[in-house]
Amino acid sequence: MSQDDDLATLTRAVGHPARVAILRFLSKQKTPCCGDVTTCIDLAQSTVSQHLKVLVEAGLIERKGQGTKNCYSICREPFQRLIAGIEDILAEDAAATQKIKASTKS
């Protein structure tokens, strides 16, 4: 997977109000189960489960099956990768500016 695809996958997974809310909730409440999330999100249980699946498949969260109660928790690494990807885009801007400055100076 290219870097662009990776960043697109990560941002797309975050890119829904319900999923942002879920991520924030997971961050506050450590490893809550699906039901905990559902009561806080005002969406059907199946819909919440689907959003959780999207986040798991993107690698942003992790499922820990504890019997009948599955718990979820945030994975920090992909978020760092996301931030790094955004910063990388902005950095290329800075690099380009640098180049222009250098060539103007000479």
Added chain:
Amino acid sequence: MSQDDDLATLTRAVGHPARVAILRFLSKQKTPCCGDVTTCIDLAQSTVSQHLKVLVEAGLIERKGQGTKNCYSICREPFQRLIAGIEDILAEDAAATQKIKASTKS
């Protein structure tokens, strides 16, 4: 617009490989026009224009109509907002950890 909605809008706008590629290109090449982007992206001109529109509407890039040649450039502020939003989610995690540590200690 809530903070969650804002972050969702920003990440959703980034969340497509073509748009990531466009953003990266805009960052390297300062204020290129639509045609410049089109030749680099291998998509129809109308499709590229549509992607540019998505990015403009999210506020991530800016259009500067220079007559028949419209030029685009990156807006840095919303990217910072995006990063801040992600960091905010992770920070709540840290804050929660802090709380747990504090309560365990007392």
Added chain:
DNA sequence: ACCCTTTATCGTATTTTTACGATAAAGGGT
């Protein structure tokens, strides 16, 4: 004035996303 380039928009088809209810699987408690 004329043509040519550039690019946004329109119309449209296809695919994907989103949401829900219903159902099934999987344990936990008694």
Added chain:
DNA sequence: ACCCTTTATCGTAAAAATACGATAAAGGGT
């Protein structure tokens, strides 16, 4: 063993995203 809770998955309907060609608008050059 039985029921009850929990939750993923299936089926499905509606909405949104994605891509393209065709077209129109808007200047630039001669």
